[in-house]
Amino acid sequence: MVAHLLRLKLALLRNSFRRSPWQLVGVCIGALYGLGVVVLLISGIVYLNELEAGLANQILVAAVSAVTLGWAIIPLVAFGVDLTLDPARFTTFTLPRRKLAAGLLLSGFIGIPGILTLVLFAGQTLAWRQHPGIAATALLGGVLGALMCLALARLTTTSMARLTGSRRFREIAGIVAFIPVILLGPIFATAAQGMDAVFELLPQAVLVLGFSPLGVFAALPGDLAAGQPLLGAARLVLGLVYLVAVIWAWERGLHKSMENPMAPRTSSKAVGMGAFGLFPSTPRGAVAARALTYWLKDPRYAASIVVVPLLPVVIWFAAANTGSPAAMLVLGPLLGILMAFSISADVSYDSTAFSLHVLTGVRGVDDRAGRVLACAVIALPVTLLAAILPPVLLDMGHMLPAILGISLCALLAGLGVSSVASARFTYAVPLPGESPFKTPPGAGARMALVQLATFGIMGLLLIPSLGLLVAQVLTGNQLFGWIALAVGVVEGAVLLVVGIRLGGRWLDARMPELFQNVAMNR
Amino acid sequence: MSISNTPEGTPALSIRSLGKRFGENVAVNGISLDVPAGSFFGLVGPNGAGKTTALSMATGLLRPDAGQVWLNGIDVWAEPLRAKAAMGVLADGVRLFDRLSGRQLVTYAGLLRGMDRDTVKERTDDLLRVLDLEDAGNKLVVDYSAGMSKKIALATALIHSPRVLVLDEPFEAVDPVSAANIRDILADYVSHGGTVIVSSHVMDLVQRMCSHVAVIAGGNLLAVGTVDEVRAGASLEERFVDLVGGRGNNEGLSWLHTS
The missing domain is CATH 3.40.50.300 (P-loop containing nucleotide triphosphate hydrolases)
Structure with missing residues (x-):
């Protein structure tokens, strides 16, 4: 029975590759990346061998605890647990409870995160390779630890299902969870300064973690190394108790939810006409109103708005570290490009809902202009603020004209480039309702190519106004700054109009083909 | 008609x-x-x-x-x-712009076809009433059941009185x-x-x-x-x-x- 479920998972995985070879390529790239990280970490473990046993033990316990905590929390907020084998699909089969639970749990190892965690945890053995007995214990602890990860992930997702099942929660949590990722740089910078304090606290923290479900298995080899086999045996028993308790609690929750399937909750909140009241009643205005609604309601767009307040923080940290506050001046151009880029996959984001545009026969230029208009409502004020505030606050007013010119050129020309790109090139993006940070399997190569080309062209278009900025800095002549402003605005405006026209014409010619492309990306 | x-x-x-x-x-x-x-x-x-x-x-x-x-x-x-x-078309197996409310979606379809605002509003109200979606009209389509989604999609196909x-x-x-x-x-x-x-x-x-x-x-x-x-x-x-x-x-x- 358990073997059956594992074979099912394997078959599902294999069949998903049959849909398209690109999917296989994407999964391979993901697996290689993960494998690279694991190899890097394992070579770190090998090096631990040279350290004094106590310290090596502390580092391992702390690291394993962090990974285990990640397994418990991340599925809640970001990716969700792998539902290839959704327990709900087994409700109509008469499966023995225990076997179903065991099969579902072990099937977690058939998948990239599960297998990598297993390899990584088993790799702890290498830190103790000079003592075969301890190494064997480390292997046992590693495998049990990996099992604990899977069990904890199942327990937290099942017990929180009622909460995480609501669309609103998933959407907000998905974006909030991303904030620390963006701020990773500043967090590390701060953490590095406090490293000594962290090392002082490590022994106490490890002492507690070693008796908690998070690190109990990782602490096993340390007991043997310290010559306390009895403590080790006690710890093993404690760990097994934890593991059994977690699996038991999960299994109970699972069966409660399978016997009382949860009715999907629907929000009862009513909305008015919203943005449709703001724009004129034309096809162009309607597209703008619809797109603006999506900017505010669809987490995939909302995610790019969240980046806006975070980017200044990241750059400020970078600027503070290098000691040159002038780095803050890149904020305007950078936000301009990023905001413009965010509509470059607009049609891919529409997915098959784009059929409405095809069927109603909306003109390409109206489609393009509406989308640009909605983006500009948000992006123009943001870009203006990001361009004007840094020079003014840093008392570098003489740089203002050039920076403003480059920023506006970045936004306007960028919107033009995006209008062309999204009329022609689609790639797999998270589908409506999915987590905005999910990378759809197989998106890899095509997405990277299109995005790189789009970004590259946007960057090249900045060369004229950037050149004038350089001229101003080199000669100290303020006039170059004013010319940069004029060149930037004019170039941006012209390219925006050209982009909308050209994108519109391409759309008119190829709307059915574009629709078939997004339909393939489901 | x-x-x-x-x-x-x-x-x-x-x-x-x-x-x-x-x-x-x-x-x-x-x-x-x-x-x-x-x-x-x-x-x-x-x-x-x-x-x-x-x-x-x-x-x-x-x-x-x-x-x-x-x-x-x-x-x-x-x-x-x-x-x-x-023509008015109800396609099978396509998504809807489901972050809009039902009323917004039907209005959107009407405006995309270049109809004027008053006609769109009048017909949207009629369609929602006849299709028994009046109460649901102000809810997001993403929260609709499969049958309700079908009906709202039908409304988007009817709004311009096609031949x-x-x-x-x-x-x-x-x-x-x-x-x-x-x-x-x-x-x-x-x-x-x-x-x-x-x-x-x-x-x-x-x-x-x-x-x-x-x-x-x-x-x-x-x-x-x-x-x-x-x-x-x-x-x-x-x-x-x-x-x-x-x-x-x-x-x-x-x-x-x-x-």
């Missing part, structure tokens, strides 16, 4: 040698057929027969490899904008009361000069509702005509099974007899 002002006798939809292949797989194999103006036309066929592919090519969603399509005499692939203005309606599986997942309401709306529409083309695999429904029917299977047109001509005395379901074939004998499952 507007009465057709095209010359007498022009078919509402005319298809000639329409073909499409996906790789090795021929989805539609050179179909030709006429849908008379003012008819209630059923398109039936087993799963994977090519119904959706054929309708996608007739409505401008999928460019054909071969053949031509005219809607009220307008070449769909030569003058797509004019042809699209004259031809092309509906791919319009009754799937729709509750019996709503289905009866939709049938009444469609019958009324046809009696006032409109043309309806529905695809379905519920034979009983097609026999009761439609005046004409076409049977396709494996990408080929097997029969076309009035419902009475095609069923030739038998029930449509019996005729369909005859034409399409593939019925196994049911002697194989003797162990299923519970006695």
